[in-house]
Amino acid sequence: MTTPNNTDNLSSEFPVPEVVIQRLPLYVRVLTQYSSAGEEVISSEQLGSRLQMTPAQIRKDLSYFGRFGKQGRGYDVAMLEHQLREILGLDRTWNAAVIGMGRLGRAVVSYPGFAPEGFKICAAFDTSNAIVGKTISGLHVQSISQLTESVKELDIKIGIVTVPIDHAQEVIDALVEAGIKSILNYAPLSPKVPEGVMVRGIDPVLSLQSMTYYIR
Amino acid sequence: MTTPNNTDNLSSEFPVPEVVIQRLPLYVRVLTQYSSAGEEVISSEQLGSRLQMTPAQIRKDLSYFGRFGKQGRGYDVAMLEHQLREILGLDRTWNAAVIGMGRLGRAVVSYPGFAPEGFKICAAFDTSNAIVGKTISGLHVQSISQLTESVKELDIKIGIVTVPIDHAQEVIDALVEAGIKSILNYAPLSPKVPEGVMVRGIDPVLSLQSMTYYIR
DNA sequence: TATACATTGTGATATAAAGCACACACTGCT
């Protein structure tokens, strides 16, 4: 790395591996815990032992973005947390829409874990006329045909898909059409999306199905 | 690979990479779809295009376990599905216990996706006396102190953790203590477990937090 | 039966990720 102390735009010169990006939120989480436990400094050793990974890997990961530590001391907890949040874009609020207001969708909109982390579910949609028009958890359920409009109006950047599998691909197509680039998909399928659109799947069954291999 | 046509115990001679195991359920899922669409044969090319991965990777993955295809033709859909289910241990039913009967736990026990795949939630636990003794979705909620006993009695092999973060580690310790080797963890923390115990985390917030990097 | 074509299975190769090990920098003690 040629220009060490500069945190910005290193990432655009050298693309950062996606696995690294996926680990950063883990670091943020531990740092938050440490911080609220009153600790001011943390070493890669301590971080690593919390997450069951090697200190070297943590230092390598962080080195993609700059030099945040002090030799002989470690990392300033508050400072590192702040830096990582900034890198990940967590220093702001993100608006999200949930599509599919069945059992799962209702559970998602009432899940209390999103808001404290800055993810605000601000619109709800469904394909079925039976549900459209109702109000669930304070959200007015709209028809999918209003998706594009609402996305623009409310500055929605994230789509959360909770429709049954047989509607999932079309809903995802609609989200893409509406300009959404980040999708959290609860439907048990691997959807097709154009390059530049990112989908993360939440699928407890898949997780179970690979664990059984080891206890068989 | 020395003894090709033999499906068994290859895996114990050469350990199969975990990434490979994690992909097998994806293959199973596509095969099920293909099968119910009336297709009898599938090529690695077709499978790959469904899952957005290269045909070569699929063939390599399968080759860890045997030779299932026919040159010039492809794979028999029904046969391959059956083989993969057997390899993963999905040719049977698995009993699971849910620990934590709050909002999330209730959503999990009433989620209709587990049963059709052979995962049967047959016991519910909670740490709070306020909930213990109640019946939720047909499950009698027990105290955590009865965990070990029930695990043995009901042949429970999987623990699903849906308690709040501040009780998660102790609940996981209790599961380990009770002899559970596979844990599905909905709590937002990276728990410590002894070697030989496998934990898969379900964490929508983590997924969102790494996606924001790309739309920042 | 011969010929054209399709698709597997796999050794060899390329790419990516993880881990090692040590110079260097900072702290804190005497």
Place this chain on the structure above:
DNA sequence: AGCAGTGTGTGCTTTATATCACAATGTATA
């Protein structure tokens, strides 16, 4: 100020994963 101790940042090495490319083996057709 000097010295001992600690922990970072990183070039280099090792290990893991993915891809290539082609011989081998099958199908389909005439």
